[in-house]
Amino acid sequence: MNRDFISISKDGTQRRLAHDMLRQQGIVRLSEFLRGGITAAAIGRMCRGGEIVRLARGLYQLPDAELDANHSLAEAAKRMPRGVVCLVSALAFHELTDQLPPAVWMAVGTKDWGSNGGMPAVRIVRFTNAFLSNDVITERIEGVPVKIFGVAKTIADCFRHRRTVGQSVALEGLQEALRQRKATPAEIARHAARGRVSGVVRPYLEALTANG
16 A cells, blocks of 8 residues: 555644544643544644644643633643642632733642643642632533632632632622622631631621621
8 A cells, every 4th residue: 555645644643633622622632632543743743733723831722712811720730730720810700800810820639730821820828638629610611621619618718818818808709799699608707617717707608698
């Protein structure tokens, strides 16, 4: 059999596989392509031909993919699959703040790998395993499973890290969660107790719920 034909056939198979992976997963890492039997050379040719788009180092997407408003969270989740979207980024996802964080806030374990470099910019926060595994929800954004802390846990975390995110941001999140009824006072109080910030959160909770 002609070697050129074998090469073209192999390249076509890899291209089909790559397209299938991108349609199913939304964003794919180079390491995932390689595990799927698709070479870096094939991915390079597809990028040069405009068939796929390189979002960042080692991250790829179809050029006609519909971008979600939370696209940066999907990219960050692909870069750091063990991370959980937290603090200001989680508040923004839950629509509890007007803040537009310039970087995606990601919680990782105390010994997990984490890099602040690359795009989208990521801001790493170290959580112990107990805090990292509690009240985690998974949302699919552009086909990517993204782990995000729930509303009540996010508010408690913002008060735990109030010196980093700002007390006003934590308070805004608390007010909006109660106003929009996205968390109950009891849920927030429970997570505040777990985070050892009950003494900080309780006066605000009492004041905000005194008339209702």
